[in-house]
């Protein structure tokens with residue numbers, strides 16, 4: 386960092402968002418909101434994490450253009466007592482429920498919770514539990530990774546969509562889009578966020594596990610005929626699972642879409658592989674795992690997904706043991 390020019394971001398309009406999950410996506414959104422004039426407070430898991438943050442008390446954002454911005458942000462622990470009106474939850478899907486539980490005492494009837502996770506199961510569960518009028522989902526194709534704690538690199542430009550799994554919430558969803566728009570992450574209202582989450586889930590299910598299995602960058606999944614065939618078979622199976630799972634939308638040309646994503650992100654290391662390399666469980670279990678469970682529930686064969694799960698589970702340092710059980 387020593388020889389990088391760092392510019393301070395000091396705009397201070399009040400709006401009152403709390404952000405829980407100050408990892409790559411969380412720091413990206415927090416820094417961009419701050420830069421756009423929206424007030425954001427980081428919620429950290431305990432006093433140790435807060436103390437570590439207070440050594441600098443800012444998030445560093447490396448922009449797409451290569452500029453580094455210093456974004457001073459207030460922070461507190463989840464156990465603090467102030468009420469939370471707007472919560473942006475950006476933990477991994479696998480951690481969402483436990484993280485949310487640590488701040489539920491601070492939520493009230495008019496609190497609005499925006500969930501930014503891949504997958505769909507946890508969003509459905511939290512929406513069901515807290516009430517559809519309070520919970521909204523955000524899906525993004527922007528990419529970010531952490532260079533160090535609270536030091537995020539905006540690695541890929543995309544777009545973002547916000548909507549609600551419960552019908553009739555368009556007004557509030559649009560209001561939240563307006564409130565979060567200052568992040569400049571091309572956020573739009575999506576009248577069918579459910580469809581978008583299912584579609585993204587299919588793509589993640591096709592890519593993430595295979596990149597862990599082959600320990601390779603995205604583009605390398607297309608590098609050999611064997612890998613292309615494995616990917617094609619997995620895509621075919623995911624399509625037929627979607628056709629047989631009543632709550633899933635119809636899906637066509639998944640392989641072609643996945644191939645497009647892999648070509649566009651050829652140099653990227655998938656989040657699941659990044660997690661595996663860091664010895665973390667990652668999200669693979671909440672992507673293909675629910676799909677396998679739904680297949681079991683509806684009596685649908687899914688040998689490709691099962692074989693992939695078995696191969697990942699049998700890796701010596703696997704964190705995936707037993708994720709398919711316990712439906």
Ligand SMILES: NC(=O)c1ccc[n+]([C@@H]2O[C@H](COP(=O)([O-])OP(=O)(O)OC[C@H]3O[C@@H](n4cnc5c(N)ncnc54)[C@H](OP(=O)(O)O)[C@@H]3O)[C@@H](O)[C@H]2O)c1
Pocket residue numbers: 405406407408409410411428429430463475476477478480483484485487501502503525526527528529530531656668
């Ligand atoms: N990164 C991307 O490019 C990208 C793109 C699209 C979608 N997404 C989705 O966005 C979500 C977040 O991904 P990410 O890459 O930002 O993950 P990440 O870098 O692992 O960040 C998650 C953060 O949540 C924190 N956290 C977990 N449990 C917590 C708790 N109980 N209290 C406080 N903090 C807690 C983690 O803290 P610790 O490190 O201390 O555990 C970590 O800082 C995922 O669902 C991912 O699929 C990511």
